[in-house]
Amino acid sequence: MSRRTREAAPATAGSARCTVTVCRGCCCGTPKIPGLDHGAQLAQLRGALDDTAQVRVTGCLDACEHANVIVVQPSAAGRAAGGRPVWLGLVNDTDAADDIAAWVEAGGPGLADPPGILDLYAFTPSRRIRQALAD
Secondary structure, eight states: OOOOOOOOOOTTSGGGSEEEEEEOSSSTTSTTSTTOOHHHHHHHHHHHHTTTEEEEEESOOSOGGGOSOEEEEOOHHHHHTTOOOEEEOOOOSHHHHHHHHHHHHTTOTTTSOOOGGGGGTEEOOOHHHHHHHHO
């Protein structure tokens, strides 16, 4: 595992709030997923979570078989309550994005149970992939 130094995030952002990481790498966010307006999906998440969570875009998370991938990381309070990052795959419709936003607004991992439908999207990536997100 690599160790990189990072600048501390402001107290009002980052770990104080949930972080929603949206993959837009080689498969996610591309025409390989037809019929989905990827830009609109990202705008939908950002608009719904503007005051609630940090929404960030990343390159390939190396879970291409689950494209489009979104990872919901708990807030500091959620992590203290036992919450861990939740990986969601095949997030290819607007209803799923709405469900993710509603869950994060309710507190996200560790603080609120996700809507049951999100169980269909959840998956566990390999340890190597999980560690790459933490770097």
